Amino acid sequence: xxxxxxxxxxxxxxxxxxxxxxxxxxxxxxxxxxxxxxxxxxxxxxxxxxxxxxxxxxxxxxxxxxxxxxxxxxxxxxxxxxxxxxxxxxxxxxxxxxxxxxxxxxxxxxxxxxxxxxxxxxxxxxxxxxxxxxxxxxxxxxxxxxxxxxxxxxxxxxxxxxxxxxxxxxxxxxxxxxxxxxxxxxxxxxxxxxxxxxxxxxxxxxxxxxxxxxxxxxxxxxxxxxxxxx
Amino acid sequence: xxxxxxxxxxxxxxxxxxxxxxxxxxxxxxxxxxxxxxxxxxxxxxxxxxxxxxxxxxxxxxxxxxxxxxxxxxxxxxxxxxxxxxxxxxxxxxxxxxxxxxxxxxxxxxxxxxxxxxxxxxxxxxxxxxxxxxxxxxxxxxxxxxxxxxxxxxxxxxxxxxxxxxxxxxxxxxxxxxxxxxxxxxxxxxxxxxxxxxxxxxxxxxxxxxxxxxxxxxxxxxxxxxxxxxxxxxxxxxxxxxxxxxxxxxxxxxxxxxxxxxxxxxxxxxxxxxxxxxxxxxxxxxxxxxxxx
Ligand SMILES: Nc1ncnc2c1ncn2[C@@H]1O[C@H](COP(=O)(O)OP(=O)(O)OP(=O)(O)O)[C@@H](O)[C@H]1O
Ligand SMILES: [Mg+2]
Numbered sequence: 001x002x003x004x005x006x007x008x009x010x011x012x013x014x015x016x017x018x019x020x021x022x023x024x025x026x027x028x029x030x031x032x033x034x035x036x037x038x039x040x041x042x043x044x045x046x047x048x049x050x051x052x053x054x055x056x057x058x059x060x061x062x063x064x065x066x067x068x069x070x071x072x073x074x075x076x077x078x079x080x081x082x083x084x085x086x087x088x089x090x091x092x093x094x095x096x097x098x099x100x101x102x103x104x105x106x107x108x109x110x111x112x113x114x115x116x117x118x119x120x121x122x123x124x125x126x127x128x129x130x131x132x133x134x135x136x137x138x139x140x141x142x143x144x145x146x147x148x149x150x151x152x153x154x155x156x157x158x159x160x161x162x163x164x165x166x167x168x169x170x171x172x173x174x175x176x177x178x179x180x181x182x183x184x185x186x187x188x189x190x191x192x193x194x195x196x197x198x199x200x201x202x203x204x205x206x207x208x209x210x211x212x213x214x215x216x217x218x219x220x221x222x223x224x225x226x227x228x229x230x
Numbered sequence: 231x232x233x234x235x236x237x238x239x240x241x242x243x244x245x246x247x248x249x250x251x252x253x254x255x256x257x258x259x260x261x262x263x264x265x266x267x268x269x270x271x272x273x274x275x276x277x278x279x280x281x282x283x284x285x286x287x288x289x290x291x292x293x294x295x296x297x298x299x300x301x302x303x304x305x306x307x308x309x310x311x312x313x314x315x316x317x318x319x320x321x322x323x324x325x326x327x328x329x330x331x332x333x334x335x336x337x338x339x340x341x342x343x344x345x346x347x348x349x350x351x352x353x354x355x356x357x358x359x360x361x362x363x364x365x366x367x368x369x370x371x372x373x374x375x376x377x378x379x380x381x382x383x384x385x386x387x388x389x390x391x392x393x394x395x396x397x398x399x400x401x402x403x404x405x406x407x408x409x410x411x412x413x414x415x416x417x418x419x420x421x422x423x424x425x426x427x428x429x430x431x432x433x434x435x436x437x438x439x440x441x442x443x444x445x446x447x448x449x450x451x452x453x454x455x456x457x458x459x460x461x462x463x464x465x466x467x468x469x470x471x472x473x474x475x476x477x478x479x480x481x482x483x484x485x486x487x488x489x490x491x492x493x494x495x496x497x498x499x500x501x502x503x504x505x506x507x508x509x510x511x512x513x514x515x516x517x518x519x520x521x522x523x
Contacts, residue, residue, distance in 0.1 A: 048411045074413035086408050089518060090400045099401050100412035147413070 001026040001151055001182045002047065007056035009042050009206075016042050018206040019056070024151075029173060029183040031193040034203035035228055040186040041083050043203070044153045047184070048080050049073045060151070077104045079149025081157055083186075085136040086143075087128035093120055096128045096139055100147045106179055107148025116172075117142050134165050141172060152176065152183045158192055170196050188228060190221055235365040237487040238480065243372045245479020246379030250434040251456045252463060252471035253386060254427035260403030260466040261416075261423040262310075264317050267329040269456070270449030271336040272302055272428050276435020277444045278340055281351050291354040291440070298436045299429040306428025310421045333450070340446040348443035357440075375437050382433075383472050390468060399423065403466060455482075458504045464517020474515060478503070 002024040009017035016039040024030045032040050045051040047058055049070040058066050065073050080086070088096055097113060097120075114121035117138050123131055128139060137157055144152055154173075158166045166189070173183055173196045187193040193200060194214045202210040202224070217224065251269060258266050279298045283289035289297065309332070317325050353371045360367035390396035401409045402416040410416050435449070442448060459478050463470030478500055485499040495502070507515060 050407050050411055069415075069417075070407070070410040071413050071415045074411055078411075080411050082408065082411075086405070086411075088401055088404050088408075090404050091397060095397050095401075099397060099409070100414070103413055143412075 001028070001061060002184065003057070003059040003062075004043075004047070005057040005059075007043070007046055007054065007058065009039070009046050009051055009055075010053035011042075012053075016206050017046070017054075020203070020206070020208055022201050022208055022211075024182055024184050026182055027177065027180050028199065029177050029185060029197040031185045031187045031197045031200045032203055033187060033190070033193065033200060033224070033228065038203045039206045040203055041155055044080065044082075044155055044184070044186065047073075047153055048078060074100070074147075075103050077148075077150035079103070079144030079147050079152045081140045081144055081152065081154040083155040083159075085133075085140045087131070087136045087139060089127050089129040091128060092125050093128050093131065093139060094124045097143050097146050100143065102146070102148045104148030104150045108142075108145045110146065113142045113146050134161050137161060137169075138165070141169065145172070145176065150181060152181060152185075154183060155186045156188065157185070158187065158189055166192060190217060190224060190228075194218055232366045233487070237483045239368060239372070239376075241480035241483025242476060243376050243479070244482060245476035246376050247434050247438060247452065247475075248456055248459045248479055249383060249472045249475030250379055250430050250437075251452070252459045252475045253383065253468065254430035255456065255460050256463070256466055256468050256471035257399070257403075257423055258427040259460075260468070261399065261420055262314065262318065264314060264325050265322075265329070265465075266427070267326060267453075268332040268336065269427075269431050270451075270453030271333040272306070272431040272449070273435040273438070273452065274340070274446060274449035275302060275336060276432035277351070277439040277442070277448060278344070278435070278446070279432070280436045280439045281349050281444045284351065285349075291436075294439075295433070295436050299433040302432030303425040303429030307421050307425035309428075310424040314424060315420065337446045337450065344446070346446060348445040351439040351444055353440040371440060375441070378437065382430075387468070387472075395419075455500055458500045462504050462507045462514055464511075464514030467514065467516040467518075470514055470516030 004023070005021045007017055007020045008015060020043060032043065034040050042051060046054045049065070049068060057064060060073070060076055060078075065076065074080075088099070091099065094110070097110060114124070119135055120139060120142060123135065128136065131139060137159075141154070141157055157169050161169065170192060173185070177183065177196075185193070185197060194217050197214070200212045200217055201208050202212065212220075251273060255266060255269055258264060276298045279301070280291065280294035283294050283297065284291070313328060317328060357371040357374050359370050361370050361373055362368070390400060398409070398414055399419060402414065402419060406416050438448070455478065459474045460471055462478065463472075463474030481499055481503055485496040489496040489499070511517070
């Protein structure tokens with residue numbers, strides 16, 4: 001589904017990704033863990049086509065999308081949940097949800113979104129930035145589900161959420177996976193990560209330092225947590 | 231009382247011009263992140279175009295009111311494609327140099343052909359005379375301008391808030407990169423939005439022709455106040471630009487009427503207001519700090 005090869009990225013002179021190669025197969029949920037500043041968010045922006053200073057290959061379904069602008073990549077089925085939630089202050093909650101066109105075979109209807117997120121329904125006519133942090137995270141996730149995106153790029157979707165909401169995010173991602181959606185998930189919560197994902201990449205100083213499966217992450221949890229500084 | 235009503239009415243009429251010009255600047259800045267210093271020149275071209283159409287081809291006011299905005303809108307779109315779009319990702323200094331240079335070129339082209347003296351433009355006969363709403367006799371033409379500008383602002387507001395195109399423009403204005411990441415070709419809307427903003431300036435110019443002296447520098451004088459309006463309303467804020475446009479029209483009219491003993495105050499009141507607003511709210515009354523992406 002997604003193949004990244006020798007991806008390097010810069011902010012000005014500073015190189016933040018160094019020859020990153022990774023793959024996510026269709027239907028897989030794969031996490032990307034790494035310390036603050038390791039380059040996780042930058043990697044997702046590169047996949048989206050939003051990072052100007054990059055070199056390397058990004059392939060979707062075997063097609064090189066390196067030259068495609070962001071909006072064309074999105075239309076191939078990419079759904080981005082950005083690290084800052086991407087709420088529009090000048091759009092209502094409903095408008096935030098319906099702004100993106102549907103890009104996949106199985107988009108959620110607005111009714112279904114509001115059934116799954118009653119809190120969003122009650123605030124449907126408010127400006128999105130008036131929602132609580134947790135509600136905005138739900139909005140960001142609901143938006144890519146409504147797009148029907150085939151590959152979700154989720155940047156720390158559980159950050160700062162209450163345990164109950166973390167569980168709901170987990171349920172939603174597992175349900176999406178059951179429907180064949182592929183997920184690349186940036187996540188610091190290792191317990192959550194092993195609960196939803198199939199495999200994990202550890203990003204360190206802009207490189208893929210390790211590729212791990214669930215049992216390896218569980219057995220090395222202490223060491224990894226210490227490394228991540230959590 | 232009738233004096234106050236008259237000052238208020240005249241303030242709203244000047245405010246209508248500020249609002250139309252500031253609205254165009256706001257949509258252009260929102261979508262392109264370009265401050266169009268040539269906006270006043272397009273206003274002048276609108277008025278001059280109406281004058282030339284009338285005197286050299288006998289085209290009446292009402293036709294000019296359609297021809298000039300559409301024509302200038304198309305010219306704006308051509309300019310956007312030819313040069314303006316190169317400004318994205320360049321240092322803002324180039325923004326200033328290009329659009330200010332454009333102003334000088336347009337002004338001088340008109341000067342070259344028509345000189346610097348002002349030309350009169352007759353009020354269309356349908357709108358000559360006055361109407362009386364009880365308080366005093368309102369010049370019909372000014373009532374028309376006010377009504378027309380308010381209607382236009384309401385229409386633009388309706389399109390922006392109630393239609394899908396408006397939603398896309400709002401989203402692209404607030405966060406262009408994010409909006410592209412949601413599958414929307416923001417670039418496709420840039421040229422028409424620029425043309426629309428220029429068209430509004432041209433329209434304001436045609437409206438001004440029967441009321442103000444038509445001369446090559448008429449835009450240069452006005453645009454300084456319009457930039458103060460835009461800054462007060464909040465750069466890029468559609469609502470702010472319109473509200474501040476009418477507000478500054480009022481402040482100016484009241485200042486001229488009631489502070490005429492203090493010419494220093496009445497002549498600089500707009501900039502005093504601007505300074506106070508900026509100290510209080512650095513992003514303007516309705517502006518927001520820029521969001522990332
Ligand atoms: N706009 C920017 N300009 C310059 N440097 C940046 C910018 N954004 C990020 N960086 C730097 O690039 C590096 C990678 O940032 P990135 O946001 O991708 O890391 P991250 O792994 O997502 O971190 P976090 O866990 O804090 O979200 C960091 O060192 C950061 O300081
Ligand atoms: Mg990050």
